[in-house]
Amino acid sequence: MLSEQNLNQTMLNAEQLSSLKEAIGTYSPLQLAWASGYLAAKSEGTSVASLPTASGAKASSTLTILYGSQTGNAKGVAKSLADQATAQGLSVDLKSMGEFKPKSIKNVTHLLIVASTNGEGEAPDDAIALHEFLASKKAPKLESLQYSVLALGDTSYEFFCQTGKDFDEYLSKLGAKAITPRVDCDVDYEEAAAAWSQEIIAKTKDLLGESEVASNVVAMPTTGAASQYTKQNPYSAELSVSQKITGRDSAKDVRHVEIDLGESGLTYQVGDALGVWFENDEALVDELIATLNLSASESVNVANETLTLKEALVSALEITQTSVNFVTFWAEQSKDKALLALAQDKNAAREYAANHQVVDVVKAAPASVETQVFVDALRKITPRLYSIASSQAEMEEEVHLTVGLVEYDENGQTRSGGASSFLGKRLEEGGAVKVFVEHNDNFRLPSDGNTPVIMIGPGTGIAPFRAFMQEREATEATGDNWLFFGDQTFTQDFLYQVEWQGYLKSGLLTNIDLAFSRDQAEKIYVQDRLREKAAEVYAWLERGAHLYICGDMSRMAKDVETALIDIIAEHGNKTNEEAQQYLKDLRNAKRYQKDVY
Ligand SMILES: Cc1cc2nc3c(=O)[nH]c(=O)nc-3n(C[C@H](O)[C@H](O)[C@H](O)COP(=O)(O)OP(=O)(O)OC[C@H]3O[C@@H](n4cnc5c(N)ncnc54)[C@H](O)[C@@H]3O)c2cc1C
Ligand SMILES: Cc1cc2nc3c(=O)[nH]c(=O)nc-3n(C[C@H](O)[C@H](O)[C@H](O)COP(=O)(O)O)c2cc1C
Numbered sequence: 001m002l003s004e005q006n007l008n009q010t011m012l013n014a015e016q017l018s019s020l021k022e023a024i025g026t027y028s029p030l031q032l033a034w035a036s037g038y039l040a041a042k043s044e045g046t047s048v049a050s051l052p053t054a055s056g057a058k059a060s061s062t063l064t065i066l067y068g069s070q071t072g073n074a075k076g077v078a079k080s081l082a083d084q085a086t087a088q089g090l091s092v093d094l095k096s097m098g099e100f101k102p103k104s105i106k107n108v109t110h111l112l113i114v115a116s117t118n119g120e121g122e123a124p125d126d127a128i129a130l131h132e133f134l135a136s137k138k139a140p141k142l143e144s145l146q147y148s149v150l151a152l153g154d155t156s157y158e159f160f161c162q163t164g165k166d167f168d169e170y171l172s173k174l175g176a177k178a179i180t181p182r183v184d185c186d187v188d189y190e191e192a193a194a195a196w197s198q199e200i201i202a203k204t205k206d207l208l209g210e211s212e213v214a215s216n217v218v219a220m221p222t223t224g225a226a227s228q229y230t231k232q233n234p235y236s237a238e239l240s241v242s243q244k245i246t247g248r249d250s251a252k253d254v255r256h257v258e259i260d261l262g263e264s265g266l267t268y269q270v271g272d273a274l275g276v277w278f279e280n281d282e283a284l285v286d287e288l289i290a291t292l293n294l295s296a297s298e299s300v301n302v303a304n305e306t307l308t309l310k311e312a313l314v315s316a317l318e319i320t321q322t323s324v325n326f327v328t329f330w331a332e333q334s335k336d337k338a339l340l341a342l343a344q345d346k347n348a349a350r351e352y353a354a355n356h357q358v359v360d361v362v363k364a365a366p367a368s369v370e371t372q373v374f375v376d377a378l379r380k381i382t383p384r385l386y387s388i389a390s391s392q393a394e395m396e397e398e399v400h401l402t403v404g405l406v407e408y409d410e411n412g413q414t415r416s417g418g419a420s421s422f423l424g425k426r427l428e429e430g431g432a433v434k435v436f437v438e439h440n441d442n443f444r445l446p447s448d449g450n451t452p453v454i455m456i457g458p459g460t461g462i463a464p465f466r467a468f469m470q471e472r473e474a475t476e477a478t479g480d481n482w483l484f485f486g487d488q489t490f491t492q493d494f495l496y497q498v499e500w501q502g503y504l505k506s507g508l509l510t511n512i513d514l515a516f517s518r519d520q521a522e523k524i525y526v527q528d529r530l531r532e533k534a535a536e537v538y539a540w541l542e543r544g545a546h547l548y549i550c551g552d553m554s555r556m557a558k559d560v561e562t563a564l565i566d567i568i569a570e571h572g573n574k575t576n577e578e579a580q581q582y583l584k585d586l587r588n589a590k591r592y593q594k595d596v597y
Helices: 004-010 014-024 029-043 073-087 102-107 125-135 162-173 190-210 282-292 309-315 324-334 337-344 346-355 358-364 371-377 418-426 459-474 497-506 526-532 534-542 556-571 576-588
Strands: 062-068 091-096 110-116 146-152 183-185 235-244 254-260 273-276 299-302 305-308 384-387 398-404 407-410 413-416 432-438 453-456 481-487 511-516 546-551 592-596
Touching (some): 062 073, 073 091, 073 110, 073 190, 110 162, 110 190, 146 162, 146 190, 235 418, 254 418, 282 358, 299 371, 324 337, 324 358, 337 346, 384 459, 398 418, 398 459, 413 418, 453 534, 459 497, 459 592, 481 497, 526 534, 526 556, 546 556, 556 592
Parallel strands (some): 062 091, 062 110, 110 146, 146 183, 481 511
Antiparallel strands (some): 254 398, 273 432, 299 305
């Protein structure tokens, strides 16, 4: 803490303050931002020999930060990195890869990439163009480029951090020099990302300092009014409704959830997702503590916070998802032969982790463990995302979700997903839930309301399309709307049936095609319905329709894409490659968008 004397020394005296005020009185906000960086650099004794004038900075003085982000994590890391770099007196150009012209990479000298991986080892939507360009023959030599990559991913996926790895490889092949080795982060990326940010800023400062331009500061681009509520600082909202919308005899339990955003001022657009923080089930926590023979009241440390073991397991640590690292840890801890063998085989370990919660891993191979050692082996809890199922134009301060409860049987016991059971079962109506809005500019209605849209959303994939329809109705958009929906049975699983029938009756919904897989002997899915309507689907695309897919990533989205390529090839008289290119062009024109998970 500063003593009073130190405080006086650090503050300006009245005369100094008055001359400072006079000097900056005429500055624009941009000039003020520039000046603050200049002063920060000066206070650190950085060279100011080649300060830029308003006529522009030297190209080589700028640190370019590009992010590729599907659900906001990489974007958040990149923004915080840019803030820190700016505060350290660096000139920063922060952009989403989607806003960056791939060809202009040849003008960049210092580049930091923060990229997540999406799909199955695929680049996030905003990174696709740059990713493709750097891998193509068109990519220029980049011998004067220095770079570093922070890759975000999840070890439970086969292609861990693939996009970050690709960027690193492509840049290196083009002759660029890595400033620091790439860092690959798992789901709890915060600590590793902070350490990488600190190191890379220090190194970049040295590099830019060598060319005597380290004090060059420009204001960061503004990205619109940001809410004060974020992933790190969520809003404590109220759960107003959690209602089962599948029938009594359905094999699935899907909940329509309404959350009251109250006075938060939180805004969302249709296509966005809601981030939901949750608490683990106390009964599951008790079962885990009892299995481990530990004491619920023992103090543990999680991210520099002291909690009881029970508190930590309820609100700070993941126990419904198991990581491969935890499986390996527990194999070593228990010395269980089967688990040790499994841990040697990456694919088998991944598969086992995906199908067993922490409590079932420790039950299968009993061992004693020290409390803090066990806590350190678990991941920090992460919020889950849910596609928003309402339009604020109609619902104002409410936000609606369509939540499928994750539930399965493990040795006669029901195991549930952490967040879905919190929202759907444990939290009482009126209870508090911490939320934030995750904007998704890669899943947006066409700006022209006359444009037709085709929406393919089986199961909970229906959620954003309910929001789309509310928005199209509220904005009196005249474009045609076509929905493909599917699930197991018509009577039990037709989500929001009454609403869809109402839209059909009013004419807002032009076409609806339904695929209920278990209502007849042979299985029928949305991709089959698309094929049945192939000529019409192609005609809609030819007249400018935007195409959307939401829901299951592992099978549905792939099968639908294959069907679309076949449809385009057949009705557009194209080869398979040409049809793929047609779909790529639609994607690049933002006419083909996916929200799959
Ligand atoms: C952008 C985005 C949008 C999304 N939108 C929606 C949406 O609109 N609606 C929706 O419902 N979900 C949506 N999701 C998925 C959602 O975020 C959660 O992943 C989902 O609700 C499960 O979370 P959970 O915490 O309940 O389960 P977790 O606690 O995350 O999972 C429980 C564990 O159980 C395992 N498991 C599941 N089934 C079995 C089984 N049969 N046998 C053995 N193990 C099993 C899982 O692999 C997992 O390890 C979306 C995801 C993303 C990324
Ligand atoms: C639908 C989906 C697919 C994913 N696929 C992969 C993958 O193939 N490999 C990987 O390492 N991580 C994968 N991840 C994990 C993300 O990369 C990770 O959660 C990351 O922090 C997300 O960052 P973002 O929010 O910037 O997109 C996937 C996540 C989602 C939601």
